[in-house]
Amino acid sequence: MADPSHIQSAASKSIRPFRSSEEYLEAMKEDLAEWFNTLYDLDIQVDTFLESLETGCHLCRHANNVNRTALDFQERHPEAAARMRVPQNEVVFQAKNVVPGSFIARDNVSNFIQWCRQDLGIQDVLMFETNDLVLRKNEKNFVLCLLEVARRGSKFGMLAPMLIQMEEEIEEEMRDQMAEGAPGAPGSSRPTDPSPVCPQVREILGCCSCPSQFPMVKVSEGKYKVGDSNTLIFVRVLRSHVMVRVGGGWDTLEHYLDKHDPCRCAALCESTGTLQRCPWSPKCPMARDLPPRAAGPGGHSSCGSPGGSRPWW
Structure with a gap:
């Protein structure tokens, strides 16, 4: 039996906030790479994660x-x-002398994909195609599919990546709170933990120097109230990353704030030349000379609302 402590070994590394909307993939690749290494005594590195799996041998x-x-x-x-x-259904594959990008490698990957679809019944939104891995056409969908395969395997008792373990921990916490009607359960915004915001979260919040910062209040350990609503989010530290449970998946706290903090969203839109799409706040100094706020269908901002149930993918 693989030792779960190996997956947790790097959890105390210093926090490195995400700097782009795609870097959450790095957190997932790190998690999946260490999970694969623990299960099969491999040495897959995050920088060569896709290259290590492109022959399909480890997948099958x-x-x-x-x-x-x-x-x-x-x-x-x-x-x-x-x-x-x-x-x-057993997955038939060739494991010896498989050249990356060859017909045999593609056949291995194709057989794994067929197993994911037919045996696990993974939905199309989480699936990938052979070229997504072999030619790097869609790295995100490959990572999401592999994470879903790990999620399904954990239901049968297999060791799960840390992200999946965190999901199960959050789901158990929510069930317990709903059953007990405990303070801080979903729908409640009353802080129950007097301890301060954790250092990793405080560091990311501190990146904004506005006089009126986007509110993020600790309700209990790993749970925060964000914005001016009663929305609650679950926050977990994964190695060098601060992750937020969003809908059916995960995002980074920094990218989450980029989408929901009016100040950060204004800065992001300014840097990409899309100012008219940002739901900035009049309190934000960056919004001083910007055009009127644009609204999406139904008069709502196109950036969404904190804690929405829509999956981040």
Whole structure:
């Protein structure tokens, strides 16, 4: 059995805030790379994450490992397995002397994709195509698909990446709070934890020097109230990244604030030449000489609202 502590080994590294809308992929690749290394005693590096998997060998080997684990789970817990989708079809692949980009490599990747679709039933929005990996056409969808494969495997008792473990922890916390009606449960904005905002969150909030900063108040450990609404978000530290649970996935706190903090959004829109799309606040000094705020369908800002349920992908 793989040791989960290996996946947590880098959790105390210094915080490096994200600087672009795509860098959340780096956090996920780090998590998935360390997860693969722990499961199979590999040495996959985040900088060469896609290159390490492009022959499809490790992917197909993992698929068959999920199959074995799922069938074992079905034998031990038949009633629970009856309510789940249990993969069974072995993935045939070639593992020796596979050249990246070759027909054999593409065939391996294609067989893994077919298993994801047919055996796991992964929805199209989370799927990738062979060229997305082999030719780097769509790195995001490959990462999202692999994360979903890990999520499904965890249901059968396989070791999960830290992001999946955090998801399960948050879901359990929400269930407990709903059952107990505890203060700080979803829908409640009353702070219950007198301790200050954690240093990593405070560092990112401190990047804004406006007199009236976008409010982010700690309600309890790992849970914050944001903006002027009662919206609550869950925040977790993943190695060198501060992550926010958003809808069905994850975002970085810095990118989340770029989308919801009027000041940051104005700065981002100014740098990209799209000022008319930003829902800035009159309090923000950056909004002084900007044109009137544009509204989307129904009169709402195109940037969305904090904590919305729409998945970030």
